[in-house]
Amino acid sequence: MKVFIESYGCTFNQADGQIIAGNLQENGMVLVDNIGEADVIIVNTCYVKLPTEDKMTYRIQKLKKEYPDKKIIVGGCMVEIDPEKLNKLGEDISWIGPHQLNKSASVVNASYCGEIIRETGFSKESKVGVPKVGDDSLIHILQICEGCLGACTFCCTRFARGPLNSYSIEDIVAEAQEAIENGACEIQLTAQDTAAFGRDSGVKLSDLIKEVANLNGDFRVRVGMMHPKNILNDVDGIIDAIKHLKVYDFIHLPVQSGSDKVLSDMRRGHTISQYKEIVSKFKKEIPSLTLAVDIIVGYPTESDEDFGETVKLLKEIKPSLIHLSKYQHRIGAISSSLVEIPHEIMKKRSKFLSEIKQEITKEENKELVNTVQNVLVVEKGSKGGYIAKTNSYIPVIVEDVELGTFVNVKITEATSTYLKSELLEE
Missing domain, CATH: 3.40.50.12160 (Methylthiotransferase, N-terminal domain)
Known part of the structure; x- marks a missing residue:
């Protein structure tokens, strides 16, 4: 068959x-x-x-x-x-x-x-160490837990993924080791919320990151999305783990809104003050950090003043990557009972943030022009060349290299989404 x-x-x-x-x-x-x-x-x-x-x-x-x-x-x-x-x-x-x-x-x-x-139905069965067939990629996706501890009003994914179910650190490390031995050069630790890992089993995400990073081999670890409220219990530990030489200087920390009122309406479980404190700690300890954030534009209770707070936050924290989503009702989500704001207003706000996003991310990347970066070549580009990642997980286009290798490049040009480079002689 x-x-x-x-x-x-x-x-x-x-x-x-x-x-x-x-x-x-x-x-x-x-x-x-x-x-x-x-x-x-x-x-x-x-x-x-x-x-x-x-x-x-x-x-x-x-x-x-x-x-x-x-x-x-x-x-x-x-x-x-x-x-x-x-x-x-x-x-x-x-x-x-x-x-x-x-x-x-x-x-x-x-x-x-x-x-x-x-x-159908939920199960506590582990997804680690089971047979998998990938696409022969050098990137190995490693699921560390499924489900979440959140109650976000706009989300329907939690109805599919269920309550938190963390997998065994020993099993995760064993799968990572096997992947590295089979040629993987990038291990992606992924979950609906990696920061929730271990909250149901008494272990910590920071310990898991360190154990994977301490494996033998030439590779990098990318840590997936972390919910701000769940990182609060182990900020220092996670910072210490991400400082490891084999871990990308990268965090994906969705904030969704710059307004405390809207965050409360969303049931996010954290405040803007807490969020900024987390970001400040990370940037102080890891100056080369790439910060990725998610923003939902036009949540039903978002006023002009609330939107202004989001603009203010982005200009203050200057994230390197900004993922924008216009709010839309989702089946089963609590916020779907609310009246959506006029789509013209939502469209206008989204366009405004998109322009700010372009400005911030391009300026952040511009600072890397003329610098020398040691990059990991992870995949072929869709339009030719190869895609490599800096230690801060920023994509770099590079020519005439071998997949899975670390090379030194000089950054020659910056866009809002990636860098261009020239290969330096060894």
Whole structure:
């Protein structure tokens, strides 16, 4: 039997797709890159935003129309968040919930034989150390925990991922070691909230980072998104861990709004004062730090004054990366009962922040022009050349290098999203 898998969304969901592939291959199924060759198509969905929901819906409908003779199975967050809509897309579609990946082969077998199987519900089963089939990338995604401790009013992902379930440090380190031995040069520690790791088992994220970073080999560790409220218990420990030579000087610390009132309405669990204190500590101890933030523009209770506070915060902390999202209702989310602000206002605010984002990030990157950077070459560029990462996790375009190697480059040009460079002779 031949199976085609396509995964959407976050790094964690990409890793889920690798687990599905590993389970199928372990059970004798053939994975194909050409959808036309497949007997079964698996769509591993993302459902975080409304445009993504529309994209998933359209994709499933299109596949059913274009490939009426192939079996289609849906996995990912859509399965748990919106089974009603999924059912309307076809009563003949089988499902694999994100906590039921170990049953992937049985669902595919049953579906191929004409049965409709829908595996859903939460599980405490670990996703570490299980068979995985990646894309031969030098980047290894390592899931350290699933679920979260949050109650954010705008989020529907928590309904798919459930309560926090941290995996064993020993198992995580063992998988990292195996990946490095197999040629991985970048280990990405990922979760819905890496800062929540161990809060249910009594261990700390900082200890995990250090154990992975202390493994033998030439590699870098990237730590995924951390919720500010959960980093508060171990700020100094995490700073110390990120100072390790093998860990990128990078943190992804979503703030979502610069207004304490809006943060309270969102049930974020932290204040702007606490957030700025965290950022200040990191930047003081790690001057080369790359700070990535997330901002939701136009939350239903966001006034002009609240928006002004967000502008003020961004200009003050000057993050190197800013991810902007216009607010939209999500199924099951508490904020969906609120009245959305006029879309013209939301659009205007988003455009204003986008311009600020371009200014801040380009200015930050400009400071690196004419500097010499030791970069890790991680992947081929889509338009030629190679993509490398500085120690601060900033992407650099470089020519004529070997994947998986560290090289010295001189930065020649800066944009708001990446750097250009020339290779220096050894």
